[in-house]
Amino acid sequence: QKEVEQNSGPLSVPEGAIASLNCTYSDRGSQSFFWYRQYSGKSPELIMFIYSNGDKEDGRFTAQLNKASQYVSLLIRDSQPSDSATYLCAVNPAPWHMLTFGGGTRLMVKP
């Protein structure tokens, strides 16, 4: 069983819609959770992190964490074509330094 699971997609949404990206993880001891965005041919860059249960909003992005269900999600409101990328969920299990990445979900926002 993979430690961090994501649907590989592609997830296709029209411009202006809400994109919902989901991630589940297996290690209940995980403390911190990250969403990285990776454009094709580029390296990943951090867009959100969340530590506590609930929602965390940053501009058009909202990260949601439910530790009881071992589930973390990323919502992108008013999706733009420039949001088209692969979104990688990463989890920090013990030992805390080793970020474990999911396989990524490819998002396509169509004009």
Added chain:
Amino acid sequence: GAGVSQSPSNKVTEKGKDVELRCDPISGHTALYWYRQSLGQGLEFLIYFQGNSAPDKSGLPSDRFSAERTGGSVSTLTIQRTQQEDSAVYLCASSLEGRSNTGELFFGEGSRLTVL
């Protein structure tokens, strides 16, 4: 430089040859990571260095892979007797350490390795 620097950006080699990949982390970052990303796949952890502590080598896929970090800065990932399945993008990342750390990793642009 301002970011994580990796070289070479592209490397094509023949099966059985050895390769070295270099990473220069962000100045002041004490933690350094190597990940591998195969085509269309997620990131596979390889090795982690933190200061003078013993590295976490738990992700290295075989004894053909080794890495060192000299002077707490530049790191070299060496793959001996390369195989076709070693073809991937090798990503280096660095981060701050300590409780003030958000956990953000700063990635280099990667070294694309192709083994013929």
